[in-house]
Amino acid sequence: MEFQVSARKWRPQKFAELVGQEAIVQTLKNAVALDRVAHAYLFSGTRGVGKTTLARIYAKTLNCVEGPGEEPCDVCENCVQIREGACLDVREIDGASNNGVDEIRDLIENIQYGAVSCRYKVYIIDEIHMLSKSAFNALLKTLEEPPARTLFIFATTELNKIPETILSRCQWFEFKPLNQTQIVRQLQLICEKEGIQVDEVSLEAIAKNGFGSMRDAQSMLDQAIAYCGKDITQDSVETALGIVGRQDLERFINGLIAKQADALILQIQEAAGKGKDLILFCRDLAEYVRNLAFVKISKNPESILGAHRELETLKKQAESFDEDELKQFFMVLSRTEGDMRRSALSQMIFEMSVLRLTDARPYQKIDEMIQTLNRMEPPSAAPAEKKKLRTESPAPESVAVPQKQKAPESAPPPSSQALEAPQAEAAPATAVRKKDESSHWEEIRRDICGKKPFFESILEKCQLVKLTSSELHLQFFDAFSKELAEGEDYVDLLKKSAKSICDFDVAVQLTVGPKQTIPTETNLQDKEDQEAYNKEKLITENEIIQDALEIFGGVVKR
Incomplete structure (x- = not known):
């Protein structure tokens, strides 16, 4: 027939x-x-x-x-x-x-x-x-x-x-595609009617590589029968179909755990030498990593994977990996499989991806990174002296003008009244002069750098708006930096540093805005000082006033 x-x-x-x-x-x-x-x-x-x-x-x-x-x-x-x-x-x-x-x-x-x-x-x-x-x-x-x-x-x-x-x-x-159990059951029925001796593990390997297609699985069964005859074994199925066995996958994962890059590369070359399908190898490896991830996250992995033969091995191997690390491995392998299908250099792509896996570092959460940076030792630098902010203007200083000519003796003694220049209004008591403000703000930042280096790097994304005896106003250039500054205990740290440096109990205000020159109270004080200086200069350079000062021996007061 x-x-x-x-x-x-x-x-x-x-x-x-x-x-x-x-x-x-x-x-x-x-x-x-x-x-x-x-x-x-x-x-x-x-x-x-x-x-x-x-x-x-x-x-x-x-x-x-x-x-x-x-x-x-x-x-x-x-x-x-x-x-x-x-x-x-x-x-x-x-x-x-x-x-x-x-x-x-x-x-x-x-x-x-x-x-x-x-x-x-x-x-x-x-x-x-x-x-x-x-x-x-x-x-x-x-x-x-x-x-x-x-x-x-x-x-x-x-x-x-x-x-x-x-x-x-x-x-x-x-x-819908057929599941592995349905395909195995049908293949067992065919083998029984054909008088073929085959173990369930071999049928599972065939069904798994059928990828949901009954016809593909039946074609692979015919290929295995043609190679093995009436007695089909797992090794013969793997050889006939170019399949990488479960033991090889387990050995590969163990090498990955031990970071044995040379052994993994040799295993890939060995598989290629035996005619194994490296693309299928990569896909099976990705599935194995996926199973490890399910075992890692689930308290009852049987509900996800079913009655898996290698469940105990998976549980043992999963203990050596972090959940994020397994996710990273799966993404690398899935991309590698796609690249291998589109390239003639599939073996090289696979080998280089495996090297990447052995050198992969697990993801670190931002919160953990912040905590690590905060625990870092402060840089070795001499502690800055604590200075108190000056809230009053400096004492007035007299400007002496040398006499060039004496007045005649017959002249009556002049009035001792001195010509006084218009006096600028004093700055508010709570405002900090620009020079003091910038210098003390830098001292606050140095103090913070010694305690929380990461927070000091956040402060680089802001500018000082106001520093008074009751308020410290910082404007950040982006909302993300502001949110970081509001986290942890950074606001309290600002208050403590301001107290130790400035001797002020300040309320901290954090806002978001573009980087620009902001008209602060300090700017206003500087403007008043400049106006007073201009008036003084106008008086001292006026010839009539200079002659009057020389005649009467007067001085210009601030």
Whole structure:
């Protein structure tokens, strides 16, 4: 008898034999039982999950001589012809090779003729997304108003390429990928019927690399049988399919824990030398790291991973990693896999990424960084002297003017009154002169630097607005720096430093604004001082006043 691949030989022929699509099966069975059969269906999903298989079963159910019922009999003439692809009323069309408008027009012409031997005329179009735009447009009218007893079933792996006008005219069903347990169970059934000796670990390796596709898993099973014969072992499966085993992954993670970069590189080169798929190796490694992360965060990892064989090993290895470190490893490996697929230098990319993993440093939270910086030893510098702020103006100083000429003796003694210059108003008692303000603010910052170096770096993002006996006003250039300054005990530290340096009990005010020259009370005091100086200069440089001072021996007072 001619050999048939497992995907064809063990293809489901009834609803009950289809694996993993229970909801869709139940919907179609109910449609038959209630006589609510739609004129168009769209099946979408990844490859090898049963789209065209279910389309055939549905066509058999509708046209079974013994039916229609819940299941096709699969022995009547119509069922046999549909199964063998020989039925004139059920046509299966490949959309990839019949994607032109001419093929669709021929199909539309044939639709006008009724069924020959079946109840329904069924058109199954696989990979319908391959049809051209003109072909889709030619199909629209017929799809909207098909002849009686005519049924369209479309199948696609790329739903996003189907026009909305087609989607709106169909009942759409999304086929989900099969899980590993479902695939293993089906492969065990096939091996039992074929008389193949295989352990469950080998089947799990095959099912895992099927990635949700039953057909892919069955093809790999055929490949393993061709390599191993009737007795399949785990090592033979890994060799035949180029799979990296669980023990190799465990050894790799142990090397990562020990930071043994050379051993990890040698393991990659060894896998490449044995013909292993390095892209698959990287993907399996990323999945292994993901499992480690689940074990790390979960008190009951069995609820997430199920009855995992290596659960105890995972728990032991997870103790050597931080949660953030595992997240970092997974992101690196997932990006590496994508880069390897797009490059001819896949092995080099993998090796360099592994070197990055061995040198990776775990993430550190900002709060922890702040605490670390605050615990740093203060820089060795001589402590600044504590100075008290001067709140009064300096004592008046007399400006002596030398006498150039004596007055005549006959002249009467002049009045001893001195010409006085206009006196500027005194600055407020609580204001700090600019020179004192800047110098004492620098002393406050030096004091803070010795206690909290990180906070001193935050203060570089602000400017002093006001410093009085009751208030210290700082303006930050951005909101983030202000928020940092409000955290921890930084405000209290400012108060304590101001008390120790200035001997003032100040209230600290923090605001946000652009960097600019702010008109403070200090600026106003400086302005008054400048005006007084200008007046004094005007008086002293006036010739008449100078002559009067020389004659009468006067002085200019501030």
